[in-house]
Amino acid sequence: MIADVIVSNLPAFLVAVPLLAAFLCPLVGRISPNIRAAWVFAAMALTAAIAYCLAYLVYTGGTVIYVFGATAADLSIPLDSGGIPIRIMFTVDPMSALMEIIAVTVGLGVIIYSLSSDERRSGLENYYTIFLLLISAVLGMVSTGDIFNFFVFLEISSLATAGLVAYRVEKGLAVEAGLKYLMVSTIAGIFFLFAIGILYGQYNALNMAIIAERIQWTPLDKIALVLIVASLAAKCGSVPMHFWTPDAYMMAPAAVTAMLVVASQASLYGLFRFVFTVYGVSLNYVTMGWVVIILGILSMVVGVTMAIPQKDIKRLMAYHAVSQTGYMLLGVGVGLAVLGDQFLLNSYGYTAMEGGIFHIMNHALYKGLLFLTAGAIIYRIGTGDLNRMGGLGHKMKFTMVFFIIGALAIAGIPPFNGFASKFLIYESVYQFNPILAVIAMVVSILTLASFVKVFHAVFMGPPREEHAQVREVPLPMLGAMAFLAILVIVSGLFPGIFVTNLIEPAVHALTDQAGYMTIVLGGG
Amino acid sequence: MLWNLPYIVVVLLAIIGLATILLKRNLIKIFLGVSILTSAVNLFIIVLGYRENSIAPIYTYAPSLNMALPTPQALCLTSIVIGVATSALMLSFAVIIHRYYGTVNVDEIRELKE
Amino acid sequence: MGLLSSLYTGSGYWNPLAWVLAMAVAAAVVYLIWRRGESSYKKGTMQTTPFISGNAEQGKGLDHIPASNLYWGYTEGIKGYYDRIVPLHTGITTDYLLWIFWVTGILLIVVMVI
Numbered sequence: 163m164i165a166d167v168i169v170s171n172l173p174a175f176l177v178a179v180p181l182l183a184a185f186l187c188p189l190v191g192r193i194s195p196n197i198r199a200a201w202v203f204a205a206m207a208l209t210a211a212i213a214y215c216l217a218y219l220v221y222t223g224g225t226v227i228y229v230f231g232a233t234a235a236d237l238s239i240p241l242d243s244g245g246i247p248i249r250i251m252f253t254v255d256p257m258s259a260l261m262e263i264i265a266v267t268v269g270l271g272v273i274i275y276s277l278s279s280d281e282r283r284s285g286l287e288n289y290y291t292i293f294l295l296l297i298s299a300v301l302g303m304v305s306t307g308d309i310f311n312f313f314v315f316l317e318i319s320s321l322a323t324a325g326l327v328a329y330r331v332e333k334g335l336a337v338e339a340g341l342k343y344l345m346v347s348t349i350a351g352i353f354f355l356f357a358i359g360i361l362y363g364q365y366n367a368l369n370m371a372i373i374a375e376r377i378q379w380t381p382l383d384k385i386a387l388v389l390i391v392a393s394l395a396a397k398c399g400s401v402p403m404h405f406w407t408p409d410a411y412m413m414a415p416a417a418v419t420a421m422l423v424v425a426s427q428a429s430l431y432g433l434f435r436f437v438f439t440v441y442g443v444s445l446n447y448v449t450m451g452w453v454v455i456i457l458g459i460l461s462m463v464v465g466v467t468m469a470i471p472q473k474d475i476k477r478l479m480a481y482h483a484v485s486q487t488g489y490m491l492l493g494v495g496v497g498l499a500v501l502g503d504q505f506l507l508n509s510y511g512y513t514a515m516e517g518g519i520f521h522i523m524n525h526a527l528y529k530g531l532l533f534l535t536a537g538a539i540i541y542r543i544g545t546g547d548l549n550r551m552g553g554l555g556h557k558m559k560f561t562m563v564f565f566i567i568g569a570l571a572i573a574g575i576p577p578f579n580g581f582a583s584k585f586l587i588y589e590s591v592y593q594f595n596p597i598l599a600v601i602a603m604v605v606s607i608l609t610l611a612s613f614v615k616v617f618h619a620v621f622m623g624p625p626r627e628e629h630a631q632v633r634e635v636p637l638p639m640l641g642a643m644a645f646l647a648i649l650v651i652v653s654g655l656f657p658g659i660f661v662t663n664l665i666e667p668a669v670h671a672l673t674d675q676a677g678y679m680t681i682v683l684g685g686g
Numbered sequence: 687m688l689w690n691l692p693y694i695v696v697v698l699l700a701i702i703g704l705a706t707i708l709l710k711r712n713l714i715k716i717f718l719g720v721s722i723l724t725s726a727v728n729l730f731i732i733v734l735g736y737r738e739n740s741i742a743p744i745y746t747y748a749p750s751l752n753m754a755l756p757t758p759q760a761l762c763l764t765s766i767v768i769g770v771a772t773s774a775l776m777l778s779f780a781v782i783i784h785r786y787y788g789t790v791n792v793d794e795i796r797e798l799k800e
Numbered sequence: 801m802g803l804l805s806s807l808y809t810g811s812g813y814w815n816p817l818a819w820v821l822a823m824a825v826a827a828a829v830v831y832l833i834w835r836r837g838e839s840s841y842k843k844g845t846m847q848t849t850p851f852i853s854g855n856a857e858q859g860k861g862l863d864h865i866p867a868s869n870l871y872w873g874y875t876e877g878i879k880g881y882y883d884r885i886v887p888l889h890t891g892i893t894t895d896y897l898l899w900i901f902w903v904t905g906i907l908l909i910v911v912m913v914i
Contacts, residue, residue: 310761310764314768321772324775325775333786334782334785335797335798338795338797339798341779341783344776344779345776345896348772349723353900353904355731355765356730358731359730362757362761363734384911385908387911388907388908388911389904392903392904402899402903403896403903405899406896408798409798409891412798446911446914449910449911449914464885467882468800468885470875471871471882473868509810510810510811513809513810551867552866553864576816576819581816586807586809589810589812615867615870615871618865618867619866655816656816657814658815659803659805661807704901716894792892793892796891796892799889799891800889
């Protein structure tokens with residue numbers, strides 16, 4: 163009985179549990195810090211369990227619809243509304259379920275890490291409150307089926323992230339990074355709200371499925387699409403709007419940076435959701451596909467070339483995050499460019515999109531791992547300056563092993579998961595246009611070069627006398643890094659399972675606009 | 687032409703907001719520009735809900751059933767609240783930056799570059 | 801069989817377990833060749849010092865190249881590219897916003913015209 167109630171309301175619990183836990187966190191923290199740590203971990207573990215259950219339901223039973231405030235959870239069209247869905251609803255299709263799985267897996271590792279790495283800081287009750295709020299916002303952003311609800315969750319995640327980036331004030335540097343992130347996010351949010359206004363004014367609806375049904379390619383729709391693409395591309399850090407990425411990723415605490423990567427991927431998910439599901443084949447997919455491909459190529463090239471001369475370890479990794487976002491944009495852009503042509507879609511379009519979306523999952527895992535290792539190094543050394551490090555491989559052996567796993571994964575070396583998704587992208591993009599695949603491979607080589615630089619500068623060489631008392635990092639941090647490293651290795655050794663069971667349903671759900679509309683409008 | 691006046695005001699406010707953001711060098715003035723831009727978009731959303739000769743969307747003692755749409759009003763309220771939270775956070779960041787850097791000039795707050 | 805399946809693209813496949821097996825076989829061959837090497841050597845003579853093209857070994861820690869000097873040849877080689885891209889990364893906040901407006905403008909022209 164209770165299990166039925168819980169299972170039928172799972173999407174609501176997904177957002178409600180971290181939200182409630184976030185706002186009760188300062189009260190619980192009054193008792194003792196250890197109780198608060200246990201509370202935070204329990205909330206995150208419960209959210210992860212809810213997300214895995216919901217993902218299992220979606221992958222085995224089809225899209226799950228949850229309407230807020232209706233008599234039955236899947237009554238999307240009220241009986242007296244004349245055939246239009248009027249309530250806010252969560253539409254969890256396989257693509258949303260995949261993003262939820264990524265968000266809670268990385269979030270679980272990051273919370274375990276953060277409980278140990280930040281325990282000696284002040285102001286921790288605010289930190290965990292905002293952290294759980296960020297997790298709730300990201301989960302809401304990827305599950306919703308309503309465009310204004312997406313905007314609200316987008317703004318919540320922007321504010322929460324800005325607060326977390328500026329958490330360690332560090333003589334004003336982190337606050338400057340937080341201010342830059344907040345300004346970019348606010349302007350992007352304003353553009354996005356303008357686009358929502360245009361779409362609402364034309365079609366008198368806020369539900370994604372109804373807009374997908376009614377949309378025509380009028381000039382106002384073109385303006386709305388441009389505003390949506392520009393604002394969400396700015397939020398996910400694609401060149402030439404990437405300037406906030408190195409500043410914010412560098413100054414945030416390491417655990418927050420790993421979660422920031424997931425929040426940027428959620429904005430990327432929003433971009434794909436709007437382009438594929440709301441607009442679908444009504445837009446000029448060749449032009450928009452090439453726009454996304456150009457954004458991807460620019461991000462890849464500028465990201466990796468700016469990363470090589472960097473002197474700060476987290477700033478270098480942030481530029482690589484920009485570069486890897488380019489791979490995802492390239493893969494999905496190729497899929498978008500052939501969206502109307504079913505033959506080309508079957509021959510390489512779906513493969514390119516699978517590569518791009520598999521890369522989202524892999525990137526969240528290995529980038530999170532790399533940022534956590536960088537955080538471990540900074541935890542012991544006190545600075546992130548590469549020139550002051552050297553010879554840490556003698557003492558921090560486990561961190562070195564995890565760094566090697568992350569660096570080989572990001573460079574696309576077999577048998578790790580970076581190679582699997584890059585292989586999908588190379589093979590399919592080559593059939594679309596060979597030059598793009600060549601550029602992608604060159605960027606991969608430069609990525610390897612830059613991580614060899616970091617590895618040599620940090621871990622190789624004789625130990626320096628100022629780092630004489632450096633030991634290995636505490637066990638929770640090692641445990642979180644090991645968790646992500648094991649996931650990197652497993653998804654690298656068995657990519658076929660992940661692709662056929664997780665990624666393919668997500669890609670087919672994303673490109674199938676008619677199926678989305680039928681499930682929301684026709685069935686309920 | 688007269689019916690398009692609210693949209694013209696929206697465009698004017700947006701241009702003023704954009705110009706303030708891009709041309710002013712003081713951080714507080716840039717925040718004011720962001721606030722003006724937010725107001726422009728909020729006004730745009732409210733204007734979308736107007737119907738000719740309509741009354742407020744309240745059913746009690748309603749003289750007619752031709753009502754302005756209530757949904758844009760709800761969207762605008764939500765957006766105003768988000769704008770308040772954003773302004774509060776941005777201003778508190780400006781206070782802390784002034785404490786450490788000694789200035790609120792955008793050209794001089796560039797410790798993190800390239 | 802699902803656990804051992806390969807990853808199929810439209811034009812090829814990738815099986816990491818086969819790769820690991822191939823690497824294990826290669827490692828076994830390498831180990832067999834290594835075992836046939838010379839196992840007797842004298843410590844402390846020239847047989848154990850590193851070979852730096854006949855030059856003398858410098859003191860401990862002096863031949864660890866710091867991070868800023870790695871890849872000097874690469875950064876010098878494409879200095880023209882870097883001299884144009886790096887100054888674009890000013891730290892000024894309003895420049896970041898200016899880029900968003902530029903991209904929106906260019907995308908508007910591209911999408912409306914093409």
